[in-house]
Amino acid sequence: MTAKSMTRAAFLVLTALADQPRHGYGILREVGELSDGEVQLRVGTLYGVLDRLTADGLIVLDREEVQQGRLRRYYRLTDEGVAALDAEAERMAAGAGAAKRRIAAGRRTGAPSRPAAEGPAGLEPPTPPGLAGGFA
Amino acid sequence: MTAKSMTRAAFLVLTALADQPRHGYGILREVGELSDGEVQLRVGTLYGVLDRLTADGLIVLDREEVQQGRLRRYYRLTDEGVAALDAEAERMAAGAGAAKRRIAAGRRTGAPSRPAAEGPAGLEPPTPPGLAGGFA
DNA sequence: CGATGATATATCGGCTGCCGATATATATCG
DNA sequence: CGATATATATCGGCAGCCGATATATCATCG
Numbered sequence: 539m540t541a542k543s544m545t546r547a548a549f550l551v552l553t554a555l556a557d558q559p560r561h562g563y564g565i566l567r568e569v570g571e572l573s574d575g576e577v578q579l580r581v582g583t584l585y586g587v588l589d590r591l592t593a594d595g596l597i598v599l600d601r602e603e604v605q606q607g608r609l610r611r612y613y614r615l616t617d618e619g620v621a622a623l624d625a626e627a628e629r630m631a632a633g634a635g636a637a638k639r640r641i642a643a644g645r646r647t648g649a650p651s652r653p654a655a656e657g658p659a660g661l662e663p664p665t666p667p668g669l670a671g672g673f674a
Numbered sequence: 675m676t677a678k679s680m681t682r683a684a685f686l687v688l689t690a691l692a693d694q695p696r697h698g699y700g701i702l703r704e705v706g707e708l709s710d711g712e713v714q715l716r717v718g719t720l721y722g723v724l725d726r727l728t729a730d731g732l733i734v735l736d737r738e739e740v741q742q743g744r745l746r747r748y749y750r751l752t753d754e755g756v757a758a759l760d761a762e763a764e765r766m767a768a769g770a771g772a773a774k775r776r777i778a779a780g781r782r783t784g785a786p787s788r789p790a791a792e793g794p795a796g797l798e799p800p801t802p803p804g805l806a807g808g809f810a
Numbered sequence: 811c812g813a814t815g816a817t818a819t820a821t822c823g824g825c826t827g828c829c830g831a832t833a834t835a836t837a838t839c840g
Numbered sequence: 841c842g843a844t845a846t847a848t849a850t851c852g853g854c855a856g857c858c859g860a861t862a863t864a865t866c867a868t869c870g
Binding site for chain 2: 543546549552553556557558571572573574576577615620623624626627628629630631633634635636637638640641643644672673
Binding site: 742 | 855856857858859860864865866
């Protein structure tokens, strides 16, 4: 079945929960710290994602605590959630690798922009094969 | 400025164009082949993405050909497009690595699901620090 | 010769999903 | 007392993806 790719926000939440259970606000902070502030998960995005992930069985409510008068609702990954995150990480790494390889391949002629002004216009380049290098 | 992350479809199009200019239908086929059929870019998605990428200056219309009575409109990456793709690939690789590391970190106790039935419920685990391992 | 399928372009409506704004409540700090 | 941090949650708008649809040419098969 291979299960189709999750959204970016979902990936961030799952990653934040990968090492230990966290509550909503904690997830928000963790995502920010994880990327040194570059990637930010918005509050308005969080709860929808949490609901969807729960409905999909990738996370579950771990426990509720009242800490200093404030409610904390902790979530944790299910086995299915771990598997999904792992699969997504694999896909992303593969995609990133493929992109890098192809950038390098396109650099060969040293002409990234202007393609050197073709001849009399004809005969399309027959897709120089060889190093394909796929996603998976 | 760091430029915010592009959409998945945009990433796929840029990747397909990374090694050489291609026309719309060719991009569609290339994306499919690249992932061995796992990832598919839909026709209904393509042209909107192409327009947006053009407006953003990441790709440009390279040339138009009439091959066997059918029009082919070739696009290619701009220097800015190459840079954007490269940056995105970097981000994805970092994110994938971070997820993998955290999954491994969470596996330590060998209790991925049930957290071993806590004691009388109190004293949250004080966020065992150490190996943080960020995105970037 | 007509049907089917691959090639190739493009549009549109609907649905999903992200985000800014907003609301509520408590604890801390100045 | 007001501002800031912690913590939850909802809602409306907008961007973006996808299925369906339309159009046209060429090759293949019956």
